[in-house]
Amino acid sequence: MTVAASSCAKSDRDNAGGGGATNGTSSKDTLVFGAAGQPKLFDPAFASDGETFRVLKQIFEGLVKTKEGSAEIEPALATKWDSSPDGKDWTFTLRQGVKFSDGTAFDATAVCYNFERWYNFSGALQSPDVSAYWQDTFGGFKKNESPDTPSSLYKSCAVVDPSTAKISLTSATGRIPAALALPSFAMQSPAALKKYDADKVSASGDTFQYPAYATAHPTGTGPYKLEGQDQASKTVTIVRNPDYWGDKAKINKIVFKVIPDNNARKQELQAGTIDGYDLVAPGDIAGLKSAGEQVLDRPPFNILYLGMNQKNPALAKPQVRQAIALAINREGLAKSSFPPAAVVAKEFMPPEVAGYADDVKTYDYNLAQAKQLLAQAGETNLTLNFYWPTEVSRPYMPDPKGIFSIIQADLQKAGIKIKPVAKVWNSGYLTDVQTGKADLHLLGWTGDYNDAYNFNGTFFGRFKPDFGFTNKPLFDAIAKADATPDATQRAEAYKAVNRQIMEYLPAVPLVHSPPSVAVTANVKDFVPSPVLNDEFSLVYTSGQ
């Protein structure tokens, strides 16, 4: 392991420094990007966090991908796809002449090998943190080892011919094909997976040991290849894949440097030691812009909501939930605690998602009506505990304390007494909220892919202790919408679901917030993706 770590850190000083333009557009051959955290592993099947995805997205490709700067999908390793009328069989026509970076061919056999690999995961690989997105999208496995794991949506994969693969599902789902744009479902070289024992994840004491494939030998078809990870300086380096089937990457080398502290990332950009960084604090945007740096907004593909737990009998009353929604000045909230491009949320998904309904019931700020509803409900002396997280900022919630303070003040104006409960994100906050201890809480979600189920299904598809309600008609409507094979009909079904949700009001949708990326003035063609699928191969730098 040490050998791998230190060999990764080998110098390439002959190629270092400025100069070295390779294609007439690049003045620098290396781009350094500041990341908030380190990638966990390099096997996309085991990945589920943004920092890991950021690196893997450059090394791997899926059957489909998201369009640049959008959550819409477009062809990638599959040039076209089609589904059977019942939505259970998906036929993918594959791009020809594509090779993995180890020189082996990408074809239908490789596609089926990957799907069968995920479907046959066993032991530690069935842990929800290891195969998170397989379980989110396809449910379970060939042989489920836990009673809590649902049955699998995936049924089989057939090689029709070398450039055609047919994926069969047990029932239709709107998640396919959009979810296949996730790096977790990227195509990996079967030869490399076998060579480096990719599935040999074993429990060691109370932790897992991962194989060499996941730590050092990821092998995909993407425009970059992994050069190495230097643990001592917390960097991951990828280099241009000279055999890439498409347009070659414009910059030869990308270094992802882990700088956990937001302020330190900003200062490194200003000092010129990095060329860009993600998750710019809203308070830094104006300063960076005036210093001549570029601050680029990701199209907001997230939602921050105020959770209300109906385990509390007062919150089980619709009037109280409506009063809370009416008491919050969400316009003011969006303006004061979010980046300038933030917008008030009408429902629990951003407008880009198919199924977004423009005609849902809205709850515009109306303090008098809020008080009236509370009186009608007999809750004029209502006290609620309100959980908010400390020591964290999320893309959809850049300033939890500020957001909490504003909502608390609004609710107090309506006559609701608030008992604030501040807890550290990973030391009690998530656990308490997700086990139903909070009356009110702040939480949200960044969409993984463009499908309504990824929002509505995640929040309201079943009983969740966070919200404490069982609404069978709503649960059934979401499941039915997800299983509707026709895309147009599915969108209509989700519109109806959104109307139903906003009528029932299980929580208050607050704001869609655009996370920002900062890059120096000479970085060109960096297009932030709403689902964090930034394509570094298109980026170049102009003369400094």
Add this chain to the structure above:
Amino acid sequence: MLRFVVRRLLQLIPILLGLSILLFAWLRLLPGGPASALLGERATPERIAAINRAYGLDQPIWVQYWRYLKQIVRFNFGDSIQTGRPVTQVLRTQFPGTVELSIAALIFAVGIGIPLGYFAARRQGGFLDSLSVVGSLVGVTVPVFFLAFLLKYVFAVKLGWLPPSGRQNVRIEATHVTNFFVLDGLITREFDASWDAVKHLILPGIALGTIPLAIIVRITRAAVLDVVNEDYVRTAEAKGLTTAVIRRRHVLRNAMLPVTTTIGLQLGLLLSGAILTETVFAFPGIGQEIFSAINNKDYALLQGAILVIAILYVLINLVVDVLYGVLDPRVRVR
């Protein structure tokens, strides 16, 4: 001397055993757990239960402790829950950074502290003395976090003289052999890389070294004041020895006894106390790793890192005691 060293090493066993129990209990008493850290927003009670089952966290606590104990006696601290990397590997790659930083802080503290303390004592009541007393008081009371922020703002952000964070400019593409970056640059003759690593150590080194500096100044000053009034110094003066000889052989050597102990203790504290400095300067060392492990409830990594720090702390104390004997032969005789 050998018996003394062996006895002290044997004393490590109950210390570490007790510490392992405390650590183990403390981590499990903290609210939250690895499952919610791993799953974040996508956690459900079923998934949390499944992860706890997969990692054996649903078993009785004494079963978990026994399993952990069996592991650590083989010097296997397990693997980081967050990254899957063996904890020993994390320690191997991250400790060199903290050691370099601690050495830089100690060089700053000792290099300035001993001369300052000595001259303050020699000119007791003078300007330098007053300055050192007030300065050391300020040094002890100013929070490291604030000082680090201030240093960074002035010398890195405003003046641009020194790098704001990190261990090395990644554009230099240095070769890392031992993960001691300054040393690596010398070994590989990449002197620019070595110099760059030194520049990255200056601000965090000063921030981290300020408290030890203040303590060393005060201890040195007090020790020198004690010694200069001893009979043997007066005797030496009466014998007609030169001032230089008296200062070197009689004053400094004797005054160094308490200072050595202080330096040793401070080095142990530096190794374990760099969390704030490493966080402010985004300096990838073990402190930053511990900070991230606390946030992510990475039990294995926390347990491993803290145990290793404890071992080092005890070993440093042992070295100090041995050194004490070298400086003061009377200790050996006893």
